Amino acid sequence: MQTEALGENKPERRLHPWSWLFVLVQQLKQFIVPLLALLVFGGSGGPGGVWAGIGPLIAVGVLVVISVLQYFTYRYRIGRDGLSIREGWLHRSLREIPYSRIHNVVLHQTVLHRLFGVAEVRLESAGGQKPEAQMRVLRLDEALALESLIKHRGQAPDADASAVQADSLLSLPTAEVIRLGLVSNRGMIVMAAAFGAAWQAFPDRMVADYFERFARQLFGYASHLQYGWITTAAAALALLLLASLLLRLLSVLLALVQYHGFRLSEEQRRLTVERGLLSKLRTSVARRRIQAWTLHEGFLHRLLKRRSLRIDTAVAEQQGKNDQRALKELAPIATPDACDALIQHLLPQAQWPRSEWTVLPAGVWWRIFLPTLIFIVILALALASYFQNAWGLAPLLWLPWSAFAAIQQARRAGYAVDDRLVAIRGGWWSRYWRFAEIDKLQALRLVRSPMDRRMGTASLWLDTAGASGLAPPLRIRFLPEADARLLYLQLSQALVRRRLRW
Template structure:
């Protein structure tokens, strides 16, 4: 059995020691207000907690062990309560390695092992040396390949791939202009994975400027609270927020402000917050995807990324459930798109390892990648019936009407007297309904189902039939009156909980029923063919 790096004992001791030292402050603080405890107990309990925490951290280090066996990856842990896990290699989805700044300086790494059946990490080795992390990743990949009926050499390539991996992968890289073939040749000569894609600085900046992550909104909020001294109870907010709103009729102060100026202040503050979120999102994207590289090692994709914290991991091709091409209006305007893959129980933005196969590249190249990766024929999309477009027109007209009513109410309670300008919202309704309709489509192929939806974040998802878990027909009240239905397709990927299941929206009820039956029949056919052929159904060669 192997142990973690000795510095892990120091880290655990410090973490547990700080926890043990701080717990008495919380307990005595609560107890003194209820039971009138003597505050002097802190000088006794806190040192005891510090010593107990340090002792527990050291004991946890010595009680933690792991081992790579022929059939399972074994982990034993726990001080008071022991836990032993045997993880079969067939269930392993991802082996990810992450390093913070301090960890890179110390030559340490965190190894996370993900399995099918859930988004949580099955085992975490915190910390091991960089060499040990790479050894574990390579050996687990080797044994995973063997468990799946393949054999792999020391670099992770399967035996069948040794003869053709270099020529096919480098030819594919060179043909699509993904990266420098000389660099790919060097990585192969050094025994590493064959480089398939490298995110250049121009593409990284373009990706940062054309992406918007709402999760980054927490950063400007934190700055306001901890730097600017925001206090809503006393009505104290940053002066620059008030200064931007005042020329537009906003309130000079929150305390005692009229409804109208206060609403204008809220609107301008929301705009400033959105701009700050966009800037924070761009910074996060640059830090997160700096130095992104995608390579091939046998039948796995391997990637590296990150500026402040470095991530690396593998994506087994045979574990891929679906492939999605993403584009927003800005990216479509400049002719770029991204490619994401989803594996069972572990999706792109879950945990600390993104599974973006290609964050951003030319749209033509991305679509070729998706076709070559999945083997799908070039899709010929079908749009929903024209009745769906009329439905979207009615829906957006109702939204525009609500905006007009809101503006009218605002004019009654404030000095805002240009409520009639809100009628312009009705001019947006026809193009909005048309764009919603035009960006919907589906293609029922021989071996794959392709679904396209969304305008602001258009997603084109390719799903092999043998990966389909369930197909369900859904009808709202309005769809039933119009004779329409939506067809939702679920796979084993947990990523669909965040993006929503790939869905064919607003098609004729009879078409939905036929597609449902066709999908079920082709799923059974695909499963029978795969049982006979016993192949993984996906290619890692971008040819």
């Protein structure tokens, strides 16, 4: 497509005059930890001499120059059929992005963005490892207008269409967000990430020495108390419970920051999620881009009678599984009835919830138990050989629980296939239901391991365009070979007759 066709000779536009500041802040976030470590531990008395002291200032100056250059060299033009983006100084590039290629639009506002009345805009497609365009930053009204223009494929909405309000499908009050924090492990993840960052940023042995001194002081203090073993065990258990409580409180705080004001809405068959307390996030995706669905229910979810509903899109897969700005959660937490109602609304021709499931043969539990059995036995033999006593065999005590859990998983495992949907269910302590429309399947694989060939079984793997790293794979395991081949033939014929809906 020619530039004139996309741009229609309209004038090029610049980013917001303060965009260089936000580019600088973003770059400083990536280097702030090593810069601080260099500034604190690499002073003029260190091995680097004077250069170690002024090095961080030189680095910040270089980042400022790069940020200002990016502002002066970045241009974009809004056309009838797409966007034209020109950037670069020494290495120049011109990108033509048709509106039809843009699958996801993300508007992001941090506290700093809100103070300046601006927003960052990300335009994502199903191809490539990076966004099609990342505009840091536009005025908020310009960002909203660009989002609306892309939603309507370059056509300005008429008065009647603009007057139509988006339908609200789900909103989370503060009580639900608190429940989300209670069932999540965000606090533990953040603490582990902070510990890893500190270990990498600070000098060798500094973090290890700190924890060693802390542990020595703690155990030294405990030894002077001269408590019995029962009191000591109770104190250790109380410390573990206190740490768990603090982590849960941190998880609740993080959930409030990330999901406060969560609202899922629909406008012209396009889903939009808005959320955030300090940093506002608004992301949208067309309904037809959804590739697969996952319902999840952990142990704490069941206690609170809640579930979560996630989706896979090709955009989320290509742009990175850990990108928090991609639209992956339609319902971070909701009642089972609310999740089912969402699915029924978005997949009106599919039968959900399923009333009938084909269960796996009762004897497959040992196939689930076998990997754990092998690992535990090898671990126990290694520990027994190392310690030269019976305590090394302690991991074998875990085998009865693992066998019980495998039996329960086998009892719950099942699948359901009709002319619209293929679905699987699994798990026991943490349960899931995963399904996809047959029109979204891209590949089928009939897999037989050496154990499968010996036992006369097979597994069927189903692939879609998107796959979340947090979701279980869409596969049906340990089927009798005849049943697996019959199901493979049934789905293959359905894929041949139907056109892939991307």
